[in-house]
Amino acid sequence: LNSSDANVDAVSRQLFDFRFKKKRPDLLTTSAGQPVHLEQTVNINKVLLNNPYILESIKHAVNERTPNREVFSKGTGAYGYFEVTNDVTKYTKAKVFDTVGKRTKVLTRFGVSQTEKGGTDVSPIAGKSISFKMYTEEGNLDFLGLNTPVYFYRDPVLFREFLHAFRMNPKTNIRDGTSTLDFVTFNPISIHTMLWQLSEYGLPRGFRYMSAFPCHTYELYNDHGESFFVKFKFISELGFDSFSLAEASVISSFDPDFYIRDLYNSIEDGNFPAWRVEMDVLNTSNLKKLKFDPFDVTRIWPNGTYTTVEIGRVVLNQNVKNQFAEVEQAAYNPTNLVPGILEPPDQLFRGRVIAYNDAQIHRLGVNRNKIRVNCPMYARTYNRDGIPPVLDNERDAVNYYRNSFNGPVPLLDVDRPKRQLVIEQSSSVHLEDSWRFYNEVLVTEAQKQRLVNAMVLVAIRVPASVQKELIKLLNAIDPKLAVRYVVTFENVNNNVKLPQVVEDVDRKNPNPFSKITL
Numbered sequence: 001l002n003s004s005d006a007n008v009d010a011v012s013r014q015l016f017d018f019r020f021k022k023k024r025p026d027l028l029t030t031s032a033g034q035p036v037h038l039e040q041t042v043n044i045n046k047v048l049l050n051n052p053y054i055l056e057s058i059k060h061a062v063n064e065r066t067p068n069r070e071v072f073s074k075g076t077g078a079y080g081y082f083e084v085t086n087d088v089t090k091y092t093k094a095k096v097f098d099t100v101g102k103r104t105k106v107l108t109r110f111g112v113s114q115t116e117k118g119g120t121d122v123s124p125i126a127g128k129s130i131s132f133k134m135y136t137e138e139g140n141l142d143f144l145g146l147n148t149p150v151y152f153y154r155d156p157v158l159f160r161e162f163l164h165a166f167r168m169n170p171k172t173n174i175r176d177g178t179s180t181l182d183f184v185t186f187n188p189i190s191i192h193t194m195l196w197q198l199s200e201y202g203l204p205r206g207f208r209y210m211s212a213f214p215c216h217t218y219e220l221y222n223d224h225g226e227s228f229f230v231k232f233k234f235i236s237e238l239g240f241d242s243f244s245l246a247e248a249s250v251i252s253s254f255d256p257d258f259y260i261r262d263l264y265n266s267i268e269d270g271n272f273p274a275w276r277v278e279m280d281v282l283n284t285s286n287l288k289k290l291k292f293d294p295f296d297v298t299r300i301w302p303n304g305t306y307t308t309v310e311i312g313r314v315v316l317n318q319n320v321k322n323q324f325a326e327v328e329q330a331a332y333n334p335t336n337l338v339p340g341i342l343e344p345p346d347q348l349f350r351g352r353v354i355a356y357n358d359a360q361i362h363r364l365g366v367n368r369n370k371i372r373v374n375c376p377m378y379a380r381t382y383n384r385d386g387i388p389p390v391l392d393n394e395r396d397a398v399n400y401y402r403n404s405f406n407g408p409v410p411l412l413d414v415d416r417p418k419r420q421l422v423i424e425q426s427s428s429v430h431l432e433d434s435w436r437f438y439n440e441v442l443v444t445e446a447q448k449q450r451l452v453n454a455m456v457l458v459a460i461r462v463p464a465s466v467q468k469e470l471i472k473l474l475n476a477i478d479p480k481l482a483v484r485y486v487v488t489f490e491n492v493n494n495n496v497k498l499p500q501v502v503e504d505v506d507r508k509n510p511n512p513f514s515k516i517t518l
């Protein structure tokens, strides 16, 4: 072989890196620790039931899978730190933010949705996410961020319908543009997030170039009991950059794990990705004065209503050693907050309060926070027993509250607002933000065209009656958007004949899109 190192990256070297550290092999045992004899590893013409080694290997292998995350099941993770770079103590008493220069260990998970495990991550239609778990001295602080600053709907009842409409058709087992667009046209406010998702902002050049938005409005309070309403943001220090649809389709064809590979290689090579942590602080805490709903996750706060404040940065400097133990078993929960940061009061967040606990008990069990990667720096509870891990199960400590025996006692936080914020949200339809996105966030003709190209790719096989509803909706946003869509759709439809069965594939030119540029 000529030296072939040009294509050997840190990912491909991983096993060699292991061998380099290991020097010589350890003794092989069963999971109960008995040495495995050499003859037990060969099983031709032997009685299997007499061989504990093969019994264990098969029984374990057929029980290896645990339920996937319901969404964002494909992903990866990395460790790093959060460092405070600006004094924000006037906004929050959270100790994680209390001193400039203070560092807190972080575990991030990058997720890809609408793509099952094994699917491509460089997909224009998949949502992408970055979740941050900060191991603070006051407990784990989790931020689950999407690559769009807005979310599809505000009523949590739509979660199931949204999942079903965006996923595989129950009969064909194929992702179905018809149900996707049917959902969007029945729930027109979801088009705003769809536009973000299908634009270049939905297809970053890599996880390292992607920003993340927890979307909800949190209430912060300081140690004088004063409140502030904020939206957190994690902005890539590399700036935003995206792949074109053509680049994504080529990359996906040779490396469906390219985003994951890029992140791993960059960290191994010492090229550490970083995110600036900021918050938009609402300029008033008198909510009654506002002419808009600051808790509406489907909309952007109007310009001039908030001030952006720097908090710190997250730097990722270490790959995980084991994906299952450290990433698959990680449990991010938006209710993991610390003193100084209150739960967002909107209805969608309330829906999430139920969802994540339930999902993670199903996926990881009731003792999920005792799995090493989820363990906070400090925890004392009255929970006991259950499916392992139980760790030391709080040993001999008293197991009921209240008690006379010095069991753990609650925090008395005098600064925490006593009232519970009750907000009333409208279910009105808005399209102004979609207009603003199309006309003001997307500045160039090329950006607008690229959005519409991606939309046509979702819609290309969708029958006319649903298309008609989509065009009506686009027209209501901006007639110019609807015209662009119709012109592009007709161009694609006239020049592209998608194969329906293998005999339709042109074997000399299998790319049905070769006559047009998208």
Ligand code: HEM
Residues within 6 Å of the ligand: 068, 069, 070, 071, 072, 075, 109, 110, 111, 129, 130, 131, 144, 145, 146, 151, 155, 156, 157, 159, 213, 214, 215, 216, 297, 330, 331, 332, 348, 351, 352, 355, 356, 359, 360, 363
């Ligand atoms: C009704 C609304 C929602 C429901 C019911 C819901 C439910 C879920 C569930 C069940 C999971 C899987 C959890 C697990 O197994 O560990 C999940 C993951 C996730 N959700 Fe949501 N979600 C909702 C809205 C949102 C919103 C508004 C955001 C962001 C602003 C968000 C961000 C995420 C992220 C980033 C993950 C992946 C976390 C990871 O990588 O482990 N979700 N969601």
